[in-house]
Amino acid sequence: LLEITDSELLQFCLELNLLSEEGYYFLSQCRDIRNNYSAAHPSLGINIIDENEVISFLSRCAKYAFDTSNDPRGIDVKQFFTALKDGRFIQEQQDFWHDNLCNTNFKQREFIYSALHGLYCDPDSSEETRLNCETLCCRAKTDFTPGIISGFINQHNDYIAKGEQKRLAASRMFFEKIELLNVLSDKERHGIISRAAQKLVNVHNGINNFYNEPPFAERLYELSTQGAIPSSAKHEFIESVMTCAVGNPWGTSDAALPSYQQIIKGFSQAEINIMLNLPKGNSIVAKRIQEISRCKNQFIDLVRILDPASIPTSLRKLYERILNEKI
Numbered sequence: 001l002l003e004i005t006d007s008e009l010l011q012f013c014l015e016l017n018l019l020s021e022e023g024y025y026f027l028s029q030c031r032d033i034r035n036n037y038s039a040a041h042p043s044l045g046i047n048i049i050d051e052n053e054v055i056s057f058l059s060r061c062a063k064y065a066f067d068t069s070n071d072p073r074g075i076d077v078k079q080f081f082t083a084l085k086d087g088r089f090i091q092e093q094q095d096f097w098h099d100n101l102c103n104t105n106f107k108q109r110e111f112i113y114s115a116l117h118g119l120y121c122d123p124d125s126s127e128e129t130r131l132n133c134e135t136l137c138c139r140a141k142t143d144f145t146p147g148i149i150s151g152f153i154n155q156h157n158d159y160i161a162k163g164e165q166k167r168l169a170a171s172r173m174f175f176e177k178i179e180l181l182n183v184l185s186d187k188e189r190h191g192i193i194s195r196a197a198q199k200l201v202n203v204h205n206g207i208n209n210f211y212n213e214p215p216f217a218e219r220l221y222e223l224s225t226q227g228a229i230p231s232s233a234k235h236e237f238i239e240s241v242m243t244c245a246v247g248n249p250w251g252t253s254d255a256a257l258p259s260y261q262q263i264i265k266g267f268s269q270a271e272i273n274i275m276l277n278l279p280k281g282n283s284i285v286a287k288r289i290q291e292i293s294r295c296k297n298q299f300i301d302l303v304r305i306l307d308p309a310s311i312p313t314s315l316r317k318l319y320e321r322i323l324n325e326k327i
Contacts, residue, residue, distance in 0.1 A: 006031050015111035016077050017104070023064035024107075030060050075100050075108060084119065088128040089135060098139050106145065113137065113144070114151035121159070121170040130170075134177050141178045149183055156184070182227030193233040196220050197240035204244045210253040213244060217256035221263050228268070238267075238274045243285040245302055246295045264305050269312050276303070276318050300325060 001009070010027055013019040019027070034057075037049050049057075080097065083089075089097070101109060116133040119125050125133075152175070159168040172192055175181050181189055200216040203209055220241065229237050245252060245260035252260075267275060279289045279299070288295035303322050311319045 011107060014105060014107045017075055017108060019064065020067075021105045023067060024105075026060045027064050030057055033057060075104050075112065077112070080112070081115075081119075084116075084132050085126070085129050089132050094135055094139070098136060101136065101140060102143070106147070110145070110147045110151055113140070113148045114155060117152050117155055117171070117174060120174050121155075121167040123166045123170075134174070137174075137178050141180070144180075149180065152180070153183060156188075176223065176226070179226050181223065186230040186232065189227070190230045190233040193220075193223055193229055193237055196223055197233075197237050200244060201240045210251070210255075213253040213256040214259070217244065217253070217259035221259040224263050224266060229271070231270075234271055235274055238271055239278065239283055239285060242275060242278055242299075242302070243283070243288075246285050246288055246298050248288065249292050249294060251294070252298060261302075261305055264302055265307075267306065267310070269310060272306060272310060273312065273315060275306075276315055276322065279322075296325075 004012075007028070010019065010024055010031065014021070014024040033049070075097075080100075083093065083097070101112060104112075116137055120130050120133040120137075156168070156171045156175070159171055172184075172188070175184055176192065181192065184192075196216070196219055200213070200220055203212045203216050206212065220237075224237075241260055241263050244256065245264070247253070264275070279286050285295075289299045290296075300322060303319070306319075308319075
């Protein structure tokens, strides 16, 4: 406490609901008066403050600094975090705390959501606590302010800087769960997309791939909806999706196919370019398209999913050749 500034102390008190917004405003005003009209700044005119203003100054300090009541719209932080760690929230608890978070002051909201992110990433947090944090953040994500999102990013970057791998991995999952991957850097999103694509291909190449692929395919689809795929990850992402969507001589995972189709429908022109040129390469999927009749036909069916209006002029001839089965 001795090391922080008075302005920071007032902000912390507001975040912890030790001050009301009114108290924060008037005490901040008193702090500003003290800083600018005191012996420390005689050039501003030490005699400008008369006895009535001094009495008002002291009255505000006494009224708000010694006030022991809490803002009824604020959240009792101790009670809140005790409830978070006490077990999985039932619906009534979710509604209660969500409503309280919506109604408290903006500073306390920023503080609490930052704390929820930190708890989610804490390796010592129980799974029930992490799920409670995720639930509250998911319910409020459409109302997140720039300040709240900035707090998430700053905390995430701290984990990177400190090399806290467990917290960092959990933070990446947090951004994925609340559908905020688009706010991370291209480097971070590249890593997330790349790892998800590799896991999908590994499952595809494993035993019982037709049964194991769906959740991995669904996850990659969800990731693809959270902002543009970084340029550095596009080729790996598309090749992984097409490898699994084209399948092998025995077929394609029927349960995973809808996810692949949704991904393909959302391809940008740059991604369509990579997709249409896949058969010309030396990848596994290229070999399958070139050598296996079933895979070739499956690839053509996947190309038909593309909206013709999305095909760049430069790719129009190639697109038509593929549809005419002249791969």
